[in-house]
Amino acid sequence: xxxxxxxxxxxxxxxxxxxxxxxxxxxxxxxxxxxxxxxxxxxxxxxxxxxxxxxxxxxxxxxxxxxxxxxxxxxxxxxxxxxxxxxxxxxxxxxxxxxxxxxxxxxxxxxxxxxxxxxxxxxxxxxxxxxxxxxxxxxxxxxxxxxxxxxxxxxxxxxxxxxxxxxxxxxxxxxxxxxxxxxxxxxxxxxxxxxxxxxxxxxxxxxxxxxxxxxxxxxxxxxxxxxxxxxxxxxxxxxxxxxxxxxxxxxxxxxxxxxxxxxxxxxxxxxxxxxxxxxxxxxxxxxxxxxxxxxxxxxxxxxxxxxxxxxxxxxxxxxxxxxxxxxxxxxxxxxxxxxxxxxxxxxx
Amino acid sequence: xxxxxxxxxxxxxxxxxxxxxxxxxxxxxxxxxxxxxxxxxxxxxxxxxxxxxxxxxxxxxxxxxxxxxxxxxxxxxxxxxxxxxxxxxxxxxxxxxxxxxxxxxxxxxxxxxxxxxxxxxxxxxxxxxxxxxxxxxxxxxxxxxxxxxxxxxxxxxxxxxxxxxxxxxxxxxxxxxxxxxxxxxxxxxxxxxxxxxxxxxxxxxxxxxxxxxxxxxxxxxxxxxxxxxxxxxxxxxxxxxxxxxxxxxxxxxxxxxxxxxxxxxxxxxxxxxxxxxxxxxxxxxxxxxxxxxxxxxxxxxxxxxxxxxxxxxxxxxxxxxxxxxxxxxxxxxxxxxxxxxxxxxxxx
Numbered sequence: 001x002x003x004x005x006x007x008x009x010x011x012x013x014x015x016x017x018x019x020x021x022x023x024x025x026x027x028x029x030x031x032x033x034x035x036x037x038x039x040x041x042x043x044x045x046x047x048x049x050x051x052x053x054x055x056x057x058x059x060x061x062x063x064x065x066x067x068x069x070x071x072x073x074x075x076x077x078x079x080x081x082x083x084x085x086x087x088x089x090x091x092x093x094x095x096x097x098x099x100x101x102x103x104x105x106x107x108x109x110x111x112x113x114x115x116x117x118x119x120x121x122x123x124x125x126x127x128x129x130x131x132x133x134x135x136x137x138x139x140x141x142x143x144x145x146x147x148x149x150x151x152x153x154x155x156x157x158x159x160x161x162x163x164x165x166x167x168x169x170x171x172x173x174x175x176x177x178x179x180x181x182x183x184x185x186x187x188x189x190x191x192x193x194x195x196x197x198x199x200x201x202x203x204x205x206x207x208x209x210x211x212x213x214x215x216x217x218x219x220x221x222x223x224x225x226x227x228x229x230x231x232x233x234x235x236x237x238x239x240x241x242x243x244x245x246x247x248x249x250x251x252x253x254x255x256x257x258x259x260x261x262x263x264x265x266x267x268x269x270x271x272x273x274x275x276x277x278x279x280x281x282x283x284x285x286x287x288x289x290x291x292x293x294x295x296x297x298x299x300x301x302x303x304x305x306x307x308x309x310x311x312x313x314x315x316x317x318x319x320x321x322x323x324x325x326x327x328x329x330x331x332x333x334x335x336x337x338x339x340x341x342x343x344x345x346x347x348x
Numbered sequence: 349x350x351x352x353x354x355x356x357x358x359x360x361x362x363x364x365x366x367x368x369x370x371x372x373x374x375x376x377x378x379x380x381x382x383x384x385x386x387x388x389x390x391x392x393x394x395x396x397x398x399x400x401x402x403x404x405x406x407x408x409x410x411x412x413x414x415x416x417x418x419x420x421x422x423x424x425x426x427x428x429x430x431x432x433x434x435x436x437x438x439x440x441x442x443x444x445x446x447x448x449x450x451x452x453x454x455x456x457x458x459x460x461x462x463x464x465x466x467x468x469x470x471x472x473x474x475x476x477x478x479x480x481x482x483x484x485x486x487x488x489x490x491x492x493x494x495x496x497x498x499x500x501x502x503x504x505x506x507x508x509x510x511x512x513x514x515x516x517x518x519x520x521x522x523x524x525x526x527x528x529x530x531x532x533x534x535x536x537x538x539x540x541x542x543x544x545x546x547x548x549x550x551x552x553x554x555x556x557x558x559x560x561x562x563x564x565x566x567x568x569x570x571x572x573x574x575x576x577x578x579x580x581x582x583x584x585x586x587x588x589x590x591x592x593x594x595x596x597x598x599x600x601x602x603x604x605x606x607x608x609x610x611x612x613x614x615x616x617x618x619x620x621x622x623x624x625x626x627x628x629x630x631x632x633x634x635x636x637x638x639x640x641x642x643x644x645x646x647x648x649x650x651x652x653x654x655x656x657x658x659x660x661x662x663x664x665x666x667x668x669x670x671x672x673x674x675x676x677x678x679x680x681x682x683x684x685x686x687x688x689x690x691x692x693x694x695x696x
Contacts, residue, residue, distance in 0.1 A: 007410075007434035038639060060640045062355075080640055081602040083655045084613065086355035105603055108654040136611055136641055137603045168638065254429040255453055255485045263484055265432065268623075269670045274616035274637065289622065290516065291386055291666060292408045292428055293484055306456040307431045318639060322617045323670070325693045345673045 001335040003328060008252040008309065009266035011320070011327035013231070013339055017246035018045070018329075021230050024242060026052045029215055029224045034058050034077060034208065036227025039318045041343040042327070043071035045230060056099070058208075058225045062087040067343035069098040077208065078102040079164060079225055081109055081129060081137045088113050092120035092157075101125030101206065103164050105138050107151045110158065117157030126152050127164040127206055130193055132186040134169040145193035149202060162206030162222070163197065165190040171211045171239065179239075183217035191220065213239035233317035235276030247327075248311035249278075249320065251294070253304050260298035264310055267292045270323055276315025349683040351676060356600040356657065357614035359668070359675035361579070361687055365594035366393070366677075369578050372591060374400045377563055377572045382406050382425060382556065384575030387666045389691040390675070391419035393578060404447075406556075406573045410435040415691035417446040425556065426450040427512060427573060429457055429477060429485045436461050440468035440505075449473030449554065451512050453486050455499045458506065465505030474500050475512040475554055478541055480534040482517040493541035497550060510554030510570070511545065513538040519559045519587065527587075531565035539568065561587035581665035583624035595675075596659035597626075597668065599642070601652050608649035612658055615640040618671055624663025 003012055026033055026049075035049045038060035046057050046068060056075030059065045065076050081103050082088055094100050095117065104110050104126045117124040128145050131138030139145045145163070152160045167186055173179035187209070197204050208223035213236065215226045228236050231247040249271050251264035267289040271278050277286045280296055287295040294312060304310060314320040321327070327339040351360055374381055374397075383397045386408035394405050394416060404423030407413045413424050429451050430436055442448050443465065452458050452474045465472040476493050479486030487493045493511070500508045515534055521527035535557070545552050556571035561584060563574045576584050579595040597619050599612035615637040619626050625634045628644055635643040642660060652658055662668040669675070675687040 005434075007438070008432045080613070081611075082613065083602040084356045084600040085655075086353075087600075087613075090355070106654050109602070112655065135609070135635075136638065136643060140605075252432040252435075254431040254457070257488075261483070263429075265428070265430065265435075268620070268667055272616070273622040274639070287483075290484065291622070291670075295484060306454050307433075307460065319616055322639075 003250060003330055003333050003335060006328060008250055009270050010250055011324045012248050012250050012311065013327045013329045014246045015329045015331050015336055017244040018230060019048070021232065021243045021246060022048050022052050025215065025226060025229045026054070031055065032222060032224050034223040034225055035230065036060070036079070036225045037064060037068060037343065039227030039230055040321050041341050042321065042339050043068065043342050044339050046071065046073060049230065055223065058227070062090050063346045064343045065094055065100060066090055066347055069094045070347065071342070073098070075099045076101070077223065079166070081105050083109050083112065085112055085116065088116035089120065092116040092122050092124055095122035095124050096120060099125065101127055101161050103127055103129040103137065104148070104152065105129040107148065110148065110152050110155055114155035114157040123159050124157060125161040126158050127162045127208060128152070128193060130163060130165045130190040132165045132167060132189055134166060138165065142189065142192050142196060146196050146200070149197050149200070153202065160197070160202050160204065162204040162208065163190050163194045165209045167209060167211060167214055171213045179214060180217040183214045187218050212236055212243070228317060231317040231321070233276065234279035234313045234315050245313055247317045247320065248313055250309060250311050253306055253308045253310060256303040256306055260301035260303045261287065262296055262298070262303040264294050264296070264312065265292065266312065267294050271312055271314050272316045272319030272323055274316055274319050278315050279313045280310055281313070351598060351678055351681050351683060354676060356598050357618050358598055359672045360596045360598050360659065361675045361677045362594045363677045363679050363684055365592040366578060367396070369580065369591045369594060370396050370400045373563065373574060373577045374402070379403065380570060380572050382571040382573055383578065384408070384427065384573045385412060385416060385691065387575030387578055388669050389689050390669065390687050391416065391690050392687050394419065394421060397578065403571065406575070410438050411694045412691045413442055413448060414438055414695055417442045418695065419690070421446070423447045424449070425571065427514070429453050431457050431460065433460055433464065436464035437468065440464040440470050440472055443470040443472050444468060447473065449475060449509050451475055451477040451485065452496070452500065453477040455496065458496065458500050458503055462503035462505040471507050472505060473509040474506050475510045475556060476500070476541060478511060478513045478538040480513045480515060480537055482514060486513065490537065490540050490544060494544050494548070497545050497548070501550065508545070508550050508552065510552040510556065511538050511542045513557045515557060515559065515562055519561045527562060528565040531562050535566050560584055560591070576665060579665040579669070581624065582627035582661045582663045593661055595665045595668065596661055598657055598659050601654055601656045601658060604651040604654055608646035608651045609635065610644055610646065610651040612642050612644070612660065613640065614660065615642055619660055619662050620664045620667030620671055622664055622667050626663050627661045628658055629661070
């Protein structure tokens with residue numbers, strides 16, 4: 001079976017590139033890689049990463065934690081803050097059968113998490129989430145971090161395991177040296193929180209953060225959360241050229257114009273538009289998407305023909321995976337295995 | 349059961365508002381409404397529209413056509429151009445058990461569609477798709493429209509049923525009078541194509557186009573394709589205030605800041621970001637989304653508390669529905685029925 005026999009649009013994963021990426025990141029941060037599965041929401045890919053030596057998996061939602069535990073991954077980090085009590089209840093249930101560590105950034109969330117853990121008769125691990133400039137979740141000062149750690153330390157059901165920070169506002173800095181320098185500067189705060197907590201007698205084995213374009217900025221990290229490297233996209237390729245494009249949305253040309261403009265049969269419902277523009281590579285300019293269409297311009301004026309297939313590299317692979325229920329793994333266009341995107345939706 | 353008992357984030361549909369919208373549009377274009385189900389991808393909502401008097405359903409993908417036929421809708425218009433031969437084969441199969449009409453804008457697609465129809469032993473209805481300025485699909489001139497109609501007329505398996513155009517580039521014109529005037533101007537070309545085809549002896553009962561903000565611009569339309577009106581969103585509310593917000597993503601506040609900035613537990617993977625910004629209504633400013641987070645600012649500085657629930661109105665309801673597998677229909681917060689988003693994914 002070749003990909004040519006599948007109706008468009010569909011997600012194609014180049015398994016050679018995927019395996020290259022899994023091995024390449026593993027070799028760069030051996031013993032410290034906890035890949036972020038928000039990048040694929042696919043337990044089959046998570047298991048390739050685990051088999052290569054990942055220490056566990058990072059998740060962005062409680063549904064992802066539940067799905068990964070159901071798929072047998074035993075060590076899970078939720079790198080987002082959950083405040084909904086039913087969500088915390090589900091995390092605590094999962095903590096009865098897997099090691100679960102969650103990010104916490106307020107007393108209220110700590111109290112809710114502790115209550116959920118006690119009700120489930122489980123222990124939830126906790127990392128103090130520190131904001132290093134992204135302005136999203138996280139405590140914003142050393143004092144707040146220490147105060148929160150003391151709260152967590154006093155709550156039965158919780159176990160303080162360390163400190164987390166995420167440099168999301170810096171991963172797009174174009175110059176690599178400047179990028180890494182600014183990440184190291186930003187991590188001064190979580191490093192200080194970590195030192196203070198260890199001074200106060202908390203063991204704190206976990207110090208976690210990191211991304212595909214910044215995985216080597218902080219050798220102090222115990223758990224590097226990089227995710228996008230495994231599939232890559234048209235946004236990250238300039239930032240982390242050591243990894244290969246493994247993901248494409250295969251489309252069919254439906255309309256062409258004499259000017260070289262043409263339309264393909266996948267739009268924002270199949271190629272995520274929350275970050276970056278999709279790409280057909282050199283020679284083509286992205287024009288626009290609507291829900292089920294994307295428009296490109298052939299720069300030399302010679303568009304492909306109606307019915308031709310073209311492979312679109314998404315601007316954001318993580319969100320694109322979440323738009324499909326399945327990807328088709330292939331080698332050189334020959335279909336090898338389906339990759340179910342099984343952590344896409346709530347299990348229940 | 350109340351919505352309070354459901355874990356966030358989830359989609360909530362206000363059934364009173366939904367029913368108002370179904371009835372309101374039906375009353376405005378009686379006998380001429382063919383609602384676009386790309387707005388919801390939900391056969392239960394499609395059936396509410398059919399029960400109110402819709403003449404059929406408009407679809408944007410072959411998967412939607414297949415799903416709607418499986419759900420028993422008997423008259424289906426694909427308002428997109430399909431060029432993939434397997435997709436055209438699926439449409440022709442469906443045409444064996446439902447009336448299926450598809451948009452065509454080139455000889456190549458017409459030939460492929462005719463071949464698929466003959467192979468399935470079915471008849472595919474065709475409308476000539478005319479570009480009226482959006483620069484996406486469609487023939488661009490009267491001559492091309494007539495030439496394509498002659499091709500279609502000569503192809504066994506196809507039945508020419510009329511003309512289609514879509515004013516997508518004009519639906520956002522803020523001033524209502526200017527918007528309707530410009531739509532009427534733009535429709536001069538498809539009106540001319542329609543007249544020319546009728547002159548040549550083609551019956552052409554279908555003249556289709558229209559949207560939520562422009563449904564009354566063209567009384568000549570036999571089939572008005574408006575879709576968003578049924579759920580509405582933060583983009584369309586200024587353009588079509590005669591319809592009510594029926595859709596929200598219910599979220600929980602995970603983090604607050606002294607400045608009044610706060611974070612909720614749904615981002616671009618649950619609240620589509622391809623069009624327009626999500627809204628919490630007056631008093632709040634949208635700041636940003638990431639994949640699983642949205643950030644808002646309380647304008648008076650008083651953010652809700654951690655653990656509070658807030659209902660986010662998406663910037664684009666159509667794409668937001670496609671991010672969920674289910675919506676929860678309620679009246680005044682009391683759960684009444686699940687709405688499965690059953691045309692979201694390929695059936696097979």
